[in-house]
Amino acid sequence: MESTILNKEDEKIIQIESTILNIDELSVSYGGDKYSIDKVSAGIQKNKITAIMGPSGCGKSTLLRAINRMHELYPETHHKGSITLGGEDIYKINPIQLRRKIGMVFQRPNPFPTMSIYDNVIAAYILNGIKLKRSEKNEIVERSLREVGLWDETKDVLHKRGTFLSGGQQQRLCIARALAYKPEVILLDEPTSALDPIATAKIEDLLVKLKKNYTIILVTHNMGQAARISDYSMFMYLGELVEYGKTKKMFTTPKDERTEAYLMGKFG
Amino acid sequence: MNISNSISQQKLKWRIFNDRLFSIVMMSLAFISALPLLSILYQLIKKGYKQIRLNFFIEVAPDTMEAMMAKVNHEIIPGGIANGIVGTLIIVGMASLIAIPLGLICGIYLSETSKGKMAGLVRFVVDMLQGVPSIVLGVIAYIWIVKPVTSGFSALAGSVALSIMMLPSIIRSTEETLKMIPSTLKEAALSLGVPYHRTIFKVLLPTGMSGIATGIILGISRIAGETAPLMLTALGSSAINLDITQPSSAIPLLVWEFYNDPNLIDLIWGASLILLLIIFLLNLGAKAIAKKWKVQY
Ligand SMILES: Nc1ncnc2c1ncn2[C@@H]1O[C@H](COP(=O)(O)OP(=O)(O)O)[C@@H](O)[C@H]1O
Ligand SMILES: [Mg+2]
Numbered sequence: 001m002e003s004t005i006l007n008k009e010d011e012k013i014i015q016i017e018s019t020i021l022n023i024d025e026l027s028v029s030y031g032g033d034k035y036s037i038d039k040v041s042a043g044i045q046k047n048k049i050t051a052i053m054g055p056s057g058c059g060k061s062t063l064l065r066a067i068n069r070m071h072e073l074y075p076e077t078h079h080k081g082s083i084t085l086g087g088e089d090i091y092k093i094n095p096i097q098l099r100r101k102i103g104m105v106f107q108r109p110n111p112f113p114t115m116s117i118y119d120n121v122i123a124a125y126i127l128n129g130i131k132l133k134r135s136e137k138n139e140i141v142e143r144s145l146r147e148v149g150l151w152d153e154t155k156d157v158l159h160k161r162g163t164f165l166s167g168g169q170q171q172r173l174c175i176a177r178a179l180a181y182k183p184e185v186i187l188l189d190e191p192t193s194a195l196d197p198i199a200t201a202k203i204e205d206l207l208v209k210l211k212k213n214y215t216i217i218l219v220t221h222n223m224g225q226a227a228r229i230s231d232y233s234m235f236m237y238l239g240e241l242v243e244y245g246k247t248k249k250m251f252t253t254p255k256d257e258r259t260e261a262y263l264m265g266k267f268g
Numbered sequence: 269m270n271i272s273n274s275i276s277q278q279k280l281k282w283r284i285f286n287d288r289l290f291s292i293v294m295m296s297l298a299f300i301s302a303l304p305l306l307s308i309l310y311q312l313i314k315k316g317y318k319q320i321r322l323n324f325f326i327e328v329a330p331d332t333m334e335a336m337m338a339k340v341n342h343e344i345i346p347g348g349i350a351n352g353i354v355g356t357l358i359i360v361g362m363a364s365l366i367a368i369p370l371g372l373i374c375g376i377y378l379s380e381t382s383k384g385k386m387a388g389l390v391r392f393v394v395d396m397l398q399g400v401p402s403i404v405l406g407v408i409a410y411i412w413i414v415k416p417v418t419s420g421f422s423a424l425a426g427s428v429a430l431s432i433m434m435l436p437s438i439i440r441s442t443e444e445t446l447k448m449i450p451s452t453l454k455e456a457a458l459s460l461g462v463p464y465h466r467t468i469f470k471v472l473l474p475t476g477m478s479g480i481a482t483g484i485i486l487g488i489s490r491i492a493g494e495t496a497p498l499m500l501t502a503l504g505s506s507a508i509n510l511d512i513t514q515p516s517s518a519i520p521l522l523v524w525e526f527y528n529d530p531n532l533i534d535l536i537w538g539a540s541l542i543l544l545l546i547i548f549l550l551n552l553g554a555k556a557i558a559k560k561w562k563v564q565y
Contacts, residue, residue: 070459100461110452113563114474124460127470163564174456181460 019043020215021067021185022084028059028066031076036062039081040241042234044185049207049216051230051247053223055267059239060219064187067217068102069095085184100124103178105188109170111162111177118158120173121145124181144176148206168199172206185215193221204229223263227251235259237267312541319538324348328507329522335531345532349539351508352522355423356546358510359502359518360492362427367434368484374435375442375480376468382447398436405429406497414501423509423516426502430494434487441483445476450565478561482554489550493543495520519543 021044027035037059044050052060065071067083072095083090090098111120121141125132132140141158145151150172154165162173171191178186188207192200207216208229220226226233226247233247235256243250243259254260261267323346330338330347338345374390381387409429418424449472457467473480498504503515504525523539526532 068459070455073455073458096461096463098461099459104455104459106452106455106459108450108452110450110456110565112453112456112471112475113565114471114477123457124462127457127460127462127466129466161564177456177460 018045020046020086021217023063023067023081024083025081026063026066026083027080028062028071029078030062030071030074031078036239037066037236037241038239040236041081042241042244044215044217045232046215047211047213048231049211049218049229050232050234051226052217052219052234052236053221053226053262054234054236054242055262056221058236060236061189062239063236063241064104064189064217064219067185067187068099068104070099070104100181101183102185102187103181103183105171105174105178105186105191107190108194109167109174111165111170111173113161113163115162116159117154117162117165117173120162121176121180123177140180144180145173147179147210148172148176149202150176166199168195168202171195171199171203175203175206175210179210179214183214185217186210187217187219189219190221191218192225200225235262237262309544312537312544315534316537316539316541318344319535320541324538324542325353326350329517329525329535330532331506332529332531335529335535339531339534345534349519349522349535349542351505351517352519352539353542354508354510355502355505355517355521356492356519358512359423359426359430359498359516360488362424362512363430363434363491364484364488366427366431367438367487370431371435371438371484371487372442372473372480375439376446376473378439378443379446380468394436394439397432400432401496402429402433402494403496403500405432406500408432409497410500418513420513421501421503421515423502423512423514426498426516426518427512429497429501430491433491433494433497437487437490438480438484441486442476442480445479445483446472448479449475453565475563475565478558478563481561482558485550485554485557489547489554492547492550493520495524499524519546 023040023042023044026037026040028037029035040063052063054060062071066079067090069090071077071079079091085093085098085101090102093101111117112123115123115126118137118141119126121144122132122137124130125137125140142151142155145154150169153169154173157164162170165173171194175186175188175191192203195203204225207218210216211231218226218230230247232245233243233250234241235243235250235254235258237258243254243256245255250259251263254263325348327346327348328351329349330345334347335345374394378387378390378394406429409425409432413425413428414421453471453475454467457471458464462470498518498521502518502521504521505515505517509516519539520543523536523543526535526539
């Protein structure tokens, strides 16, 4: 079957250059000498889904946001350690350039409320003042909406406001918006926590499809979700990366007793 | 569980009666507070409607002799308030041109800087400014503009005085509106690699447009009827004047002039009615914009 061939090819690619992001002894503080994540090291695998799990407040969002430097919105943040993207130190790349390579999707769907569905998809181009030909725009919009499985539902209402869609559709629109720039990595912070089970299932299917072209890092409070769709999992606790490895292995034979306790539902 | 049973029938009736009484009292009080406005409107229309013909909008105010002759002959006073309308448009328009950009920038700054000494100081100054009597702003514009810049009374000086008066409401409404916008929108833009300044001007401002525009229009409607600061700055003019460095009339200035001239006093009603209508329309416009441009996050 065709899919097996594709999978084999994928595996070859992964073997050639598997680690796309390398996080090395990363500590992030929101100010003062209290670090919200402490000496986190991990190599993120290309074209895989990596789930970040852990109880609330353990630093999942902080780690995720450090990867595209969104944590710097808080002026007092500082960090130690490093992250490299394809060998390049991300803290030496201009954050604006970096964020075009590492897209982000948030907990609540947040399409731009003044923009149409069409404009939301190409918002990165519009807002950055990049002029495109009409045909280029149409092509990006169609490609991105098809990628997230929203094309058929929206192709006749592209001029309508993005906020007119249902929550799940809005979230897929936000993923399309993040994809329009063809980033290398997509970060998602609990993208389904505001959605119903059906919309959640659609997003999960979508993420599995997307990993063919993108590297996905997913923060989730939902262990089932991590088990269903992720290839690798991280378990964080009190700012520490307790365990990181293949999801299957971690869910069947966790190495750390804190991971085990979490997987058995002993933390919130 | 069964609270209603524990309250006797008697008490229940008393409560219902009380509720009714309360809403009746509320409605009457609301009506009473609307009375002055209604009676003002009634007076103005009753006494002013005769004046309001086409000439009223396209002719300048008559001089006292013309008015006296008309009165003697039992005719309608000739002329209109065109010099005042044009003056008000120019003075208020220019005041808006000065105040809107300044107010927007200041409001954006405050909404983006919730903490910090400088922001606190700016907020304090804005609050103080809100309380400065308009006549004092007239004095300030007199010192700043009339003497050194236009060496004489001028529309420009009037605009400066009024622009200072507009600033607090623009700044505050901008700040409050922008603060209401969920931070996730800003994050969405920044995560797309959109620079900070573009995020503000292309995402936050358009999203808050309805609230900001409403604040601006209400600010305009507040200054459109100001008289005192204009007496010290624009002074007044019997002709239509398009030169902003020269004295200019304005509708409220005309009302004041009419009041001081027994021959012209009948023109007060028409002029006031027009002024009131302009302010009404601005307020209605503000409401319409608030409704039409409202965005849903
Ligand atoms: N803007 C902030 N300022 C200060 N502390 C913060 C900020 N955001 C998060 N923190 C702290 O950092 C820690 C980790 O938070 P976060 O990364 O949001 O956890 P999670 O996403 O796992 O729930 C928490 O203790 C939280 O209080
Ligand atoms: Mg979080």
